[in-house]
Amino acid sequence: MKRQVTTLSQFIIERQADFPYAKGELSRLLLDIGIAAKVVNREVNKAGLVDILGEAGNINIQGEQVKKLDVFANEQFIIALGSGGETCAVASEENEDLVPIETLVSKNAKYLVCIDPLDGSSNIDVNVSIGTIFSIYRRKSEESTSILSEFLQKGTQQVAAGYVIYGSSTMLVYTTGKGVNGFTLDPSIGEFCLSHPDIKTPETGNIYSVNEGNYMHLTEGVKAYLRWCKESDKDTKRPYTARYIGSLVADFHRNLLKGGIYIYPATVTAPNGKLRLLYECNPLAWIAEQAGGQASDGRNRILDIKPESLHQRTPLFIGSPEMVTMAVEFNLKNQ
Numbered sequence: 001m002k003r004q005v006t007t008l009s010q011f012i013i014e015r016q017a018d019f020p021y022a023k024g025e026l027s028r029l030l031l032d033i034g035i036a037a038k039v040v041n042r043e044v045n046k047a048g049l050v051d052i053l054g055e056a057g058n059i060n061i062q063g064e065q066v067k068k069l070d071v072f073a074n075e076q077f078i079i080a081l082g083s084g085g086e087t088c089a090v091a092s093e094e095n096e097d098l099v100p101i102e103t104l105v106s107k108n109a110k111y112l113v114c115i116d117p118l119d120g121s122s123n124i125d126v127n128v129s130i131g132t133i134f135s136i137y138r139r140k141s142e143e144s145t146s147i148l149s150e151f152l153q154k155g156t157q158q159v160a161a162g163y164v165i166y167g168s169s170t171m172l173v174y175t176t177g178k179g180v181n182g183f184t185l186d187p188s189i190g191e192f193c194l195s196h197p198d199i200k201t202p203e204t205g206n207i208y209s210v211n212e213g214n215y216m217h218l219t220e221g222v223k224a225y226l227r228w229c230k231e232s233d234k235d236t237k238r239p240y241t242a243r244y245i246g247s248l249v250a251d252f253h254r255n256l257l258k259g260g261i262y263i264y265p266a267t268v269t270a271p272n273g274k275l276r277l278l279y280e281c282n283p284l285a286w287i288a289e290q291a292g293g294q295a296s297d298g299r300n301r302i303l304d305i306k307p308e309s310l311h312q313r314t315p316l317f318i319g320s321p322e323m324v325t326m327a328v329e330f331n332l333k334n335q
């Protein structure tokens, strides 16, 4: 008897029962994100044909203006988030200011979405995995005058968070606070199918992901940790293996499944690191914690950081709990 496939749509609707007060708005929002992910996936897969389709800014063989894929992805997710009427506004890596969703229905919409529509997009032209990262909050009060202040909630207030990885296969991984589940796109039926139920990350691992090209600009604490990773020690399976793709979602996803740590620390030139709190670090931090992992800025829990601005950066240490604890200890000991 062939194992019953559970699609993302079936899973979301089945899990809606976990939230007694849910009226289906969050479910609809998650389904809309799934649809946009399929549209973006189709275009990402064509990216390798850019010579045929035309570089961004050119006119392609269909006579259409070729958009940069991250611009295209941003448009698709904003359209999808607007279509269901559940989203009040979007904070996107691609937009300096908030993107209000001004359809009649969405005027009283409950949800706020933070999104990095296509992270690692510089890797597209060389066919390296890239990703979308999203984070969803409820509005605190539908009367509040400042939508912007509603976006500046701590990561602990998220109601859903997830990512899409456009890689050897395309996966959507998300949490609503009751564990982490992964869905793989089956192109033959155009559905995301449950392939990684209840993901738990290993307590420890032997993979570390950091751009060591920045070594000379790192703090003494991080330098000391990297030197520790390279020492030989049978009991702790060191030296660890260095794996750094240059695409956060791809490095995070591999480490989530196999065990490992990803670090984008503060550097001399970037004292707050490079990654963004609202639409990169908070969603991945919640997923990491829901899968048994940890996420820190090198001192404090990522999810406890009170955001001050939409595009605020933070250092990020994320992955297997024992590895993050060790790296943070080195970081604090050698301040």
Ligand code: P6P
Pocket (backbone or CB within 6 Å): 119, 120, 121, 211, 246, 247, 248, 249, 251, 274, 275
């Ligand atoms: P660097 C991509 O630009 C990104 O935001 C992450 O996906 C990736 O891990 C990191 O930056 C790469 O940055 O400075 O190592 O090239």
